[in-house]
Amino acid sequence: MNAFGRSNRGDSVLLDECIEQMRMVDPDATIMGILFEGISSAQAAHPGVDWSERIGNSSRFSGPLGRLEQLVYLFVAWFACATGWFGLAQVLPVSQRKTLTAYRAADFVISAPGGYIHDVNLSYIIALLHIHFGTLVGAKTVLAPQSIGPIKSKLGAAMTRLVLSPCALMCVREGYSRQFLVGELGIAPEKVVVAGDSAFWNLHVTENGSEIDHLLQEIGLKRGEQFVGATVVDWPFPHRTNPAEDKARYEDGLVHIFDKLYREHGLRTVIFNQVASDLDLAQRVAERSGAHVLVHKTETEPEILRAAIGRARIFVGTRFHSCIFAMMEARPLTAISYLPKTEFIMRDLGLDDLVIDIASIDCQVLSRLVAESLKEEKAVSVRVNRAVNHYRNTKMRFGAALAEVLETEKEPQLKGAVS
Structure with a gap:
């Protein structure tokens, strides 16, 4: 239950x-x-x-x-x-x-x-x-x-x-x-x-590459196009003095980093649909950003979503289980923490330096984290993969x-x- x-x-x-x-x-x-x-x-x-x-x-x-x-x-x-x-x-x-x-x-x-x-x-x-x-x-x-x-x-x-x-x-x-x-x-x-977290032991991921190709093209990517993966959360910022201001800062931070990735690296961003209730926020971010931010609107089974996230160069995730999907695919990531579970599980993984708090999100800090994950893509990928394997072997x-x-x-x- x-x-x-x-x-x-x-x-x-x-x-x-x-x-x-x-x-x-x-x-x-x-x-x-x-x-x-x-x-x-x-x-x-x-x-x-x-x-x-x-x-x-x-x-x-x-x-x-x-x-x-x-x-x-x-x-x-x-x-x-x-x-x-x-x-x-x-x-x-x-x-x-x-x-x-x-x-x-x-x-x-x-x-x-x-x-x-x-x-x-x-x-x-x-x-x-x-x-x-x-x-x-x-x-x-x-x-x-x-x-x-x-x-x-x-x-x-x-x-x-x-x-x-x-x-x-x-x-x-x-x-x-x-x-x-x-x-x-x-x-x-x-x-x-x-x-x-039980998700680290769920190894089901589709091996049907053409199915993932088709999904990414339906979202709006060209065949073989490199991209940034992301998820957002429509968070109410409870127990905060000014939740509306916090929410605006979070949304502004997302628009800023997705714009920066496109301007400096030519990478479009796909905001994946982990939870349907986040789609309104995803659409607002896309509308503010323009054609370089795409929204995945359909509902897909987890093994398909994980495989699609695995195609991304890097991942910027707020929904934590989408971050786990990215880590299971050894993708460099930046995790935006909206609940303590993100911070503490990432600490258990030895990856807490890849986390930024949603309530005090800073565009410069977010830009630095994302830039480092892209610059050191191969090294971060190896580090993430080792962290996941260690977690699975010791927890x-x-x-x-x-x-x-x-x-x-x-x-x-x-x-x-x-x-």
Whole structure:
């Protein structure tokens, strides 16, 4: 559970890897998957998983009525799990009723990798509730590698502590997440392990070169044309004094560097579509820049997106899993950090000097980083490749952590698992 869906290509790679690891631990497990959106595409990718909808989705209303509907569904699910009165599920839409039935039947509940429990917006409360449902029904609840914190409000921190304390295991991707859980929330340290980001173990990439040629030409590149790859994020800059000013500075920085790359090196930029909600910002940047910035608007499977990113000379990424795609293809990159996960995972890789903070982006610093990645392209490529291989060889993989949890069970099989 707590999986977004396949419209975020980073999240879909993480979900693919999670399912693969669960199958490796127990090939006969019955897996039920809970998604925010995109059940049909998930079913096509993983027909062996029984998919249903996240509790709290509102389909009949928008605005205040939609939010009220969402709250009613979440309360009904919480009350049913807390009291055992599952007859109340009749209030829920059919797909969400199926989700509650999956919780009731599960031996294990796994919060999907890549989740981010932090108070940028109130969606973290819904994520916490879906974890809470698992512990309420008595299922052994595990968090696959994800990021947790910061949570600035005392109430939010208390709620997070209450929900996560009963979990069997929490896999986090960075040291700061472990410090937040153990040091600030007081979670038992033996329940928290640092594991690698699951995307680094997903090796699926298309080898169909003509398919990538066709995609890049559809975007607007000439056959064989060298280019810069990029992703952007339509970020709200939470907890900042002047978020509108920060957002304008970020957009200006993107326009500046893409213009500079074209003027000085003749390289056009392709802004790739990792998450559809970023396309409006991508289009604004393209319109301000002119014909030397192209926008990839179609939705493509991760193995195709990764191969296309791998064709770029260099990569300037804000969406972090697009940066991982670039690193898996040994592309020199500059990573624009909008959440702590970027800074800390890049530090674990030994590549933190390739990171710039989105909130204090400086055109001169950004220009220097990008210029160095282009000037030292071969050397940076070798360095990135070595860093990725070292990370994969030294970090714990989720399957290993899950296997350790299973070994503590009297019946060492995943009879039913909710992901």
